[in-house]
Amino acid sequence: MNIEAVKKAIGIPDFKQTQLLEIALTHPSRIYENSNLTTQQKDAQEREYRRLAILGDAILGAVVIDYLHQQYADLNEGKLTELKNNLVSQQKLSEFARELKLKQLCLLGRGVEQKDYSEERLFTEMFEALLGAIYLEFKRDFSRLRIWLVERFIQKTVNNLLTDTQFTEEQLSEDGAMMLANKRLRQMKQQADALVAKDETLQQLLTWVSQKALSVDSSYEPAKVRAFYLALIRVLGFDLAKAFDDPTRRRSFARSFTSVFDRSRGLALNLAFDFDPKNVLMCLLALDIEPRLKQAMEELEAELPDPDEEAERFDEWRKTKGQAWVEKITGLIGYNLQFNEAQKDLLKEYYKANKSLVEELNSGCQVSKAVRQEIEETLLLPVD
Numbered sequence: 428m429n430i431e432a433v434k435k436a437i438g439i440p441d442f443k444q445t446q447l448l449e450i451a452l453t454h455p456s457r458i459y460e461n462s463n464l465t466t467q468q469k470d471a472q473e474r475e476y477r478r479l480a481i482l483g484d485a486i487l488g489a490v491v492i493d494y495l496h497q498q499y500a501d502l503n504e505g506k507l508t509e510l511k512n513n514l515v516s517q518q519k520l521s522e523f524a525r526e527l528k529l530k531q532l533c534l535l536g537r538g539v540e541q542k543d544y545s546e547e548r549l550f551t552e553m554f555e556a557l558l559g560a561i562y563l564e565f566k567r568d569f570s571r572l573r574i575w576l577v578e579r580f581i582q583k584t585v586n587n588l589l590t591d592t593q594f595t596e597e598q599l600s601e602d603g604a605m606m607l608a609n610k611r612l613r614q615m616k617q618q619a620d621a622l623v624a625k626d627e628t629l630q631q632l633l634t635w636v637s638q639k640a641l642s643v644d645s646s647y648e649p650a651k652v653r654a655f656y657l658a659l660i661r662v663l664g665f666d667l668a669k670a671f672d673d674p675t676r677r678r679s680f681a682r683s684f685t686s687v688f689d690r691s692r693g694l695a696l697n698l699a700f701d702f703d704p705k706n707v708l709m710c711l712l713a714l715d716i717e718p719r720l721k722q723a724m725e726e727l728e729a730e731l732p733d734p735d736e737e738a739e740r741f742d743e744w745r746k747t748k749g750q751a752w753v754e755k756i757t758g759l760i761g762y763n764l765q766f767n768e769a770q771k772d773l774l775k776e777y778y779k780a781n782k783s784l785v786e787e788l789n790s791g792c793q794v795s796k797a798v799r800q801e802i803e804e805t806l807l808l809p810v811d
Contacts, residue, residue, distance in 0.1 A: 454476075454536060483554070486562050492511055529550055615784045663757060
């Protein structure tokens, strides 16, 4: 047996008790062909092989249940058992054995060495024996074997199972559908956070957004206030400049921006949570979250010529006063809006990803109350 190849395959190069690997990967059919062993020695070696397999089987079941219990809190007893049974089935364990190339590494008797992996029982048991050997090498440290199993096999297998057609939401129980919705929304949240996780400037922006939200009237939901300020940065930091500071830009930018003034009156006094730029400005004009900024926007509304009905006057106004208004409004925001183009693009992607997340959250999907609360409480916060 090539012990070094076995160590490399299992990813444990410093495996000390190599006799355990020899026992686990020597099939009884090979043991009884060894003419150098007495009958008693053959029986003893087979006994140790079977004992390792039984130990590995028990450890595998415990690791699988522990992982599912920890990662999927909404899983009911039936679905927990269903997934666990799938993960420890002969078919799955023979697939794990194939990933490790146990057929090429182990020692088989002449009678079975020509058989392929359709002989599931053989390699299922050998994989379990290997788990038992690793557990003993780790000095019966359950957590170490759990990490090894989860990273090598369980995590990706569970992910594949939950996206397989046999586990689609239409076919799952209510609890199973909720489990899938929870997983999908958590992944969307993680992917959104990952977009800006490594950009220090954008992390500082999210810190500012969080601090601003804490300073606002507590009757508003913090996540909605954070959404408001992030959108405010985008609308007033990016779109305002497009609309007013450059006379060479198309008038359509200004037309879109100024149309919000006509829609703001009579708005219900509640913060929007849909990231719509028009709703953000309407909230700003209707509420007293930022009174100085609100006053400035009202003054701008009173002074601003209509881009359609007074096109020439508007173009002249934009040429002479547009830049000054942009500086005044952005100055009242109270945050440095100097982002490079890559950061602007990244922030827009982050903005869109969170918008999609909120839309999915509010789409009627069967997300659990706990996961909904978890996402809303951590929405638009800097990465810890």
